Amino acid sequence: MEELAKEAGITVRTLRFYRERGLIPPPRRQGRIAWYDEHHLARLRTIAALLERGHTLNGIADLAAAFESGRDVGEVLGLGEPSEETPVRLTPEALADHFEGEVTPENLATALDLGYLATDGDEIVHISRRLLDVSAALVREGVPLAAVLEAGRAVREHAEALAELFTEMLRTHTAETDADRLRPLAKSVVDAELSLALDRRLRRDASP
Template sequence: MTTDDSAQREYRTAELAEAAGITVRTLRFYREKKLVPAPRREGRIAWYGPHHLARLRTIGALLERGHTLGGIAELLTAFEHGRHAGELPGLGGALGTPWSEETPVRLTPEELAGRFEGEVTPENLAASLDIGYLSVDGDELVHVSRRLLDASTALIRHGVPLSAILAAGREVRAHADALAETFTALIRTHVLAGAPPGDTARVTEALDRLRPIAKAVVEAEVSLAMDRGVRAELAGWAAETAEGCG
């Protein structure tokens, strides 16, 4: 062992196989199939780290859910060779303050699997990449928003499957784009059209003033809409309950 710190612990081949609950032969088979990264070598001794153990546990969890090794290999390939993370959203030049206040989160594939235990399937991964929640940067994944990531984690704890969360996220994204277009049209018509050519300072000042107003309007309208919708759902539920008791 190189250190007593479990976060930095290293394993010989037999030790890693025992910790992962598999045989040495299975571990070597996974290595041959490139499902597990190569170990660090000191002469003839192979040393594996915590990320190898996490990878093996991820493979085991996916196998328990009925995925084949071929499907798991495709999933890991998507992690490792997926779309490269581009520049973070934002405005450039004089309009450098983004409207969003989102903090991206970098995760290893194993960390993602641990956060969404049992929910990281090839289908959910593909949907997350397609909607833009996830992108791939080298060996890591980048989630576009800590707030959205935390919200998804909380919904899963309350029993909502990730596939349903992603489907809802796609609908919310479409409505959000429509709302953004409404405010963008106001900016185009009443701010940019009346600004002197090249007067970026005036435009920037106007946008800074409009940013909190737009957020306040959207938050208020969504809250009011939720009140109306939840009230209607509760009324329907109460009526059905009363009928069932009658």
């Protein structure tokens, strides 16, 4: 414990307090010896970084609980499934930097539930670089992260329906469903229709 506290730049008393609050996992015990490792040090550095960003210890404890209850990266991303999306590995403090002031336990739990985020050891994995960048951009524009996540949930429902429509169409009218052939065709149709729908909506909003 003394060695870990020294490496983390905190007092043993503070370390004991963090352990009692459940902010760090218990050590591995071997007889009367308690062993701490790099995972404990990484967690302490994360706590320090989040405190510097204005999070409270209660908030960090809630974030840690939500983080630890999340699904791991293998469960969320699947194994060997085709995808054009690029996952992004983030530390908890890097995630906080992307969404300054918006990484609350509630938002984190929602993102984990949606499968946008997964856990991999001491790291967080976002399933899509594009979704991460767009979400951060919307938050910078003043849209609350909670609203972004709820919009994402609604968009996913429509996207699932569109994916079913296109796969069923290919399954019915072609010899086989080829995902590589389906993707660009489906995306082109959806992109064009969404563009046209935005044009119509913007014209209506601009009308006196």
